[in-house]
Amino acid sequence: MRDRGLILTGLTIFLALLLAPVWQAALRGSARKPEPKIVTKAKQCVEPTAEMRRNHMQLLNTWRDTVVRRDQRTYLAADGKTVTMSLSGTCMSCHPNKKEFCDACHNYLAVNPYCWECHIEPKEKS
Amino acid sequence: MRVVWSLLLVGALALVGFFGAQAGGQALFGIVLPYLAMAVFLVGIAVRVVGWARSPVPFRITTTCGQERSLAWIKASPLDNPSTGLGAAARVLLEVLTFRSLFRNNRSELRDGGRFTVSADKWLWAAALAFHYSFLVVFLRHYRFFAEPVPAVVAWIQGLDGFFQVGLPVVYVTDIVLVVALGYLLWRRLADPRLRYISLPADYFPLALLLGIALSGVLLRYVSKADVVAVKELAIGLVSLHPTVPQGIDPLVFAHIFLVSVLLTYFPFSKLVHMAGVFLSPTRNLANDNRMRRHINPWNPPIVGHTYAEWEHEFHDKLVASGIPLDEE
Ligand code: HEM
Numbered sequence: 001m002r003d004r005g006l007i008l009t010g011l012t013i014f015l016a017l018l019l020a021p022v023w024q025a026a027l028r029g030s031a032r033k034p035e036p037k038i039v040t041k042a043k044q045c046v047e048p049t050a051e052m053r054r055n056h057m058q059l060l061n062t063w064r065d066t067v068v069r070r071d072q073r074t075y076l077a078a079d080g081k082t083v084t085m086s087l088s089g090t091c092m093s094c095h096p097n098k099k100e101f102c103d104a105c106h107n108y109l110a111v112n113p114y115c116w117e118c119h120i121e122p123k124e125k126s
Numbered sequence: 127m128r129v130v131w132s133l134l135l136v137g138a139l140a141l142v143g144f145f146g147a148q149a150g151g152q153a154l155f156g157i158v159l160p161y162l163a164m165a166v167f168l169v170g171i172a173v174r175v176v177g178w179a180r181s182p183v184p185f186r187i188t189t190t191c192g193q194e195r196s197l198a199w200i201k202a203s204p205l206d207n208p209s210t211g212l213g214a215a216a217r218v219l220l221e222v223l224t225f226r227s228l229f230r231n232n233r234s235e236l237r238d239g240g241r242f243t244v245s246a247d248k249w250l251w252a253a254a255l256a257f258h259y260s261f262l263v264v265f266l267r268h269y270r271f272f273a274e275p276v277p278a279v280v281a282w283i284q285g286l287d288g289f290f291q292v293g294l295p296v297v298y299v300t301d302i303v304l305v306v307a308l309g310y311l312l313w314r315r316l317a318d319p320r321l322r323y324i325s326l327p328a329d330y331f332p333l334a335l336l337l338g339i340a341l342s343g344v345l346l347r348y349v350s351k352a353d354v355v356a357v358k359e360l361a362i363g364l365v366s367l368h369p370t371v372p373q374g375i376d377p378l379v380f381a382h383i384f385l386v387s388v389l390l391t392y393f394p395f396s397k398l399v400h401m402a403g404v405f406l407s408p409t410r411n412l413a414n415d416n417r418m419r420r421h422i423n424p425w426n427p428p429i430v431g432h433t434y435a436e437w438e439h440e441f442h443d444k445l446v447a448s449g450i451p452l453d454e455e
Contacts, residue, residue, distance in 0.1 A: 003183075004180070014402075058294055109354050110270045112281065
């Protein structure tokens, strides 16, 4: 009864905190969408775009293991094409710039691959 | 049966979200229902809390677990029997953060030979704590979908949660703890016949629903990956009040979001509203100062007194006639 002011203050703070993203959006205006930069005429990556969007991390992981542990460098794609498994040789010929390609989405979603904790980022061409 | 129906209901709801979105209900499951659910949640919680705030609390409830403040040489227990508002606030805070009441949970059993035993049972406390904290972390991590730019704390929590760097995508410790704790809490109700007897659909359904949400989320992250860029566009659209359904949102995302919408809608009407109610527990948030301060019941009727002088005045003649001495004169 006598604590009504206190209770309503608590309720207001809770509701305000819960809606934090709404206030953030209102203050910020429209959000940028990530636009990863691709330099190529090819219609698709080694696998279809929808597949790459979801599973590129596992593809790269498999490539890493196959190359490093089994010394095999040829990847057979689902559509029958063969590709050389190499980040700097294959991937980076269409996606040459980590900042403009990889980081576009990774920063958007706060994804932080730990590869770069040991490995030096590939040198960027643009 | 009660548990079977709860699990089936959650499964059916997930299927409704999954297939409903594919059958053209993308705007319904991605925009309309989430907005409605959020509105019901916000208004519902506010109505419940205001209702509690308006209830009279005429007297301090002193069911306490410690010695009250008394003479200087008697050791008082300031946390379990606080005499000040600050102490009561600390008691509420510890209750909310560490579930001290649950820590006192006991288990009574009739053993062989009819021996009756009461023993400590910390499993409920441990599982409840594990569940609530991992839920909190999962909830906070989801801000990466709703906040742009993502606050540094969220990235920091993610890093800590994926500390072991196992698997790809990195396995979050809280995902495992969340599912295991929920599984235990459900199993606990089923394993003990007495507990099963008193468990209602209102006990099973929230557990089943949370399990459904957690498992669909786990599937989305580790198994049938979602296009998270598209999900973030959807989420940002919702919070900036310019909702759109972008291309490429997987049906499982709609199932996940639909279950969350059901949870939000169900929340204010169910036992889950203890999230707000715990702060208003009268045995936790009222300082025991009954002997120091006079608490006046706010709805007491005005007391119409009748003093001796008035009484004597009323019966004056009769008192005189019977020769009883009067105070007057
Ligand atoms: C009470 C609310 C919610 C709970 C308890 C919950 C639970 C979970 C859990 C346990 C996961 C597994 C992976 C992880 O922990 O990050 C997950 C993933 C996911 N959730 Fe939720 N969720 C909730 C609300 C939402 C909402 C509102 C959205 C819509 C934007 C959403 C979208 C997703 C997506 C897209 C994933 C996959 C994440 C990834 O691939 O990294 N969730 N959820």
